[in-house]
Amino acid sequence: MRKITSVMLILVLLSLGTVQGETWSTVLLVSPINTTQLYVVTNGFTSYKTDGHSVTFSSKWSGGSLETGAFQITANPWLTVTSSAPLSVKNLSPKEFLVTALDQVAVVLPNVDVDVQTTTEIITPTSSETPTLPETPTNTETPTEVVPTPPVVTPSIEPGIGLYDPQTLQLAIEFRLGKINRQVPAATVVQIATSVSRWANYFNLDPFLVIGLIEMESGFNPNAVSTSSAVGLMQILESNFYSYAATLGVKSDPFDVDSNVAVGCKMLSNSMVTWQRPFMALRSYLLGSTGLMNSILAGSDAADSKGTQSMNYANVVLNIRNSIYQYFNLTPPKEQYVVVLDPGHGGYNPSNGMYNMGAIGLNGIYESEVVLDISQKVADILRSNGLTVQMTRTKEKDKSNPYDLEDRIRLAESFKPNIFLSIHANSFTSSTANGVETYWRTWQSKWFATTVHNAYLKQVQLKDRGVKQDTTLFMLKGETYPSAMIEVGFITNPVDYALLSTPEGRTKAAQGIAKGILQFMGIDVKPLDR
Numbered sequence: 098m099r100k101i102t103s104v105m106l107i108l109v110l111l112s113l114g115t116v117q118g119e120t121w122s123t124v125l126l127v128s129p130i131n132t133t134q135l136y137v138v139t140n141g142f143t144s145y146k147t148d149g150h151s152v153t154f155s156s157k158w159s160g161g162s163l164e165t166g167a168f169q170i171t172a173n174p175w176l177t178v179t180s181s182a183p184l185s186v187k188n189l190s191p192k193e194f195l196v197t198a199l200d201q202v203a204v205v206l207p208n209v210d211v212d213v214q215t216t217t218e219i220i221t222p223t224s225s226e227t228p229t230l231p232e233t234p235t236n237t238e239t240p241t242e243v244v245p246t247p248p249v250v251t252p253s254i255e256p257g258i259g260l261y262d263p264q265t266l267q268l269a270i271e272f273r274l275g276k277i278n279r280q281v282p283a284a285t286v287v288q289i290a291t292s293v294s295r296w297a298n299y300f301n302l303d304p305f306l307v308i309g310l311i312e313m314e315s316g317f318n319p320n321a322v323s324t325s326s327a328v329g330l331m332q333i334l335e336s337n338f339y340s341y342a343a344t345l346g347v348k349s350d351p352f353d354v355d356s357n358v359a360v361g362c363k364m365l366s367n368s369m370v371t372w373q374r375p376f377m378a379l380r381s382y383l384l385g386s387t388g389l390m391n392s393i394l395a396g397s398d399a400a401d402s403k404g405t406q407s408m409n410y411a412n413v414v415l416n417i418r419n420s421i422y423q424y425f426n427l428t429p430p431k432e433q434y435v436v437v438l439d440p441g442h443g444g445y446n447p448s449n450g451m452y453n454m455g456a457i458g459l460n461g462i463y464e465s466e467v468v469l470d471i472s473q474k475v476a477d478i479l480r481s482n483g484l485t486v487q488m489t490r491t492k493e494k495d496k497s498n499p500y501d502l503e504d505r506i507r508l509a510e511s512f513k514p515n516i517f518l519s520i521h522a523n524s525f526t527s528s529t530a531n532g533v534e535t536y537w538r539t540w541q542s543k544w545f546a547t548t549v550h551n552a553y554l555k556q557v558q559l560k561d562r563g564v565k566q567d568t569t570l571f572m573l574k575g576e577t578y579p580s581a582m583i584e585v586g587f588i589t590n591p592v593d594y595a596l597l598s599t600p601e602g603r604t605k606a607a608q609g610i611a612k613g614i615l616q617f618m619g620i621d622v623k624p625l626d627r
């Protein structure tokens with residue numbers, strides 16, 4: 098990500114009332130990106146005079162869409178910028194500005210003296226909202242002091258880094274406010290931008306996704322309260338809010354912007370760890386993970402208490418996010434997912450020159466051979482649905498197959514999995530034992546294990562031995578992605594063996610497993626490419 102540390106923004110917000118009282122004009126003065134040019138970002142405004150070293154702006158509304166007399170800017174001049182270096186002025190759209198800013202490397206700011214004159218006469222707010230006056234930068238080393246620093250101690254954020262830069266986010270929020278024709282005090286916009294910057298960065302979330310979620314949930318209103326007692330910007334249930342706020346060490350006040358955004362980002366982050374894909378994480382934000390799980394298993398699109406359908410909800414938020422990327426002339430992140438399949442056993446042990454073939458079933462069938470074949474068929478189906486699939490081994494009796502479990506999980510994690518599934522077959526001394534069981538280890542993996550287990554069972558119609566937690570399974574110890582181990586049946590039982598020993602049966606088994614993975618990722622209901 099490129100730096101725009103050197104960019105200094107002075108935000109001047111003019112609140113212009115029409116008869117309807119809902120129109121804003123935003124003027125951003127950007128001072129300066131390099132030593133000789135003053136960049137002005139404007140939305141509906143601007144004329145200026147310059148004598149080379151100072152530039153004086155006049156406030157003149159040139160748009161014809163507002164009713165005459167509904168607003169007045171009478172005092173001129175209202176803003177003068179002076180510099181010892183010769184200045185020229187470049188007028189950019191917000192989009193052009195961002196592109197320009199992102200293209201600049203750090204430059205030393207000249208000593209520019211900005212004098213904002215008579216702004217109180219000019220600004221004519223029509224509501225009780227008081228736009229903040231721009232702060233005058235006093236030196237070249239602290240450009241982000243324009244934005245007040247929240248009191249919370251936790252994450253440290255390097256200012257001025259690309260998408261997470263508070264000023265970038267401020268522009269993004271203003272863009273969205275214009276889109277939904279909503280008026281929010283400038284100070285609140287700054288607060289929201291600053292908080293999203295801190296917490297989206299802290300939880301490694303797409304900040305534009307967080308802005309989309311804020312817009313969807315509360316329309317950028319920090320005091321929003323829903324009928325179901327969801328409170329604040331990201332509309333969090335009070336019971337959730339207080340417990341998360343305590344663990345995050347933020348204020349126990351759901352109407353405090355920074356605290357509320359902190360908790361909202363934490364909850365979205367949890368959803369992202371469990372569901373990996375923004376589309377699914379957003380549905381989970383609306384329904385809760387249990388609700389989303391039930392919705393998947395029922396094959397329906399559940400709604401929240403107000404009747405909001407989760408798929409539509411997720412798509413709206415994603416569309417808002419994408420519109421912000423487009424506004425900045427940036428490409429939204431492309432979703433690419435890595436599924437790591439681990440066909441159990443098959444490892445080569447160099448110390449004795451033997452392969453680990455796993456269990457031995459009826460007619461001398463090997464577990465390692467059964468699960469490799471099924472895994473490869475699963476991989477084919479997933480790849481044809483646009484997923485990237487990696488495997489911890491692709492051959493029987495290959496000396497490169499990992500034997501040691503440490504080596505095996507190191508290999509698996511080197512692929513940076515979004516989800517991980519280990520595929521095994523069961524055995525027992527008695528041939529009567531039969532059926533399917535699926536294991537998960539850490540909290541984020543329960544729903545993944547359950548989805549795969551249920552989809553597989555539905556397909557193969559074997560006995561259900563349940564979905565179980567086992568905190569000792571070594572291969573399932575990853576904590577940033579869901580992982581599970583499925584035992585696809587007993588190769589020592591005639592009924593299960595009938596399925597697992599034939600190509601047709603293994604295809605059927607693979608279809609069940611693949612279906613579960615696709616359902617879990619919501620790929621059975623939505624195109625991958627968004």
Ligand SMILES: [Zn+2]
Binds near residue numbers: 441442455456464521
């Ligand atoms: Zn095994």
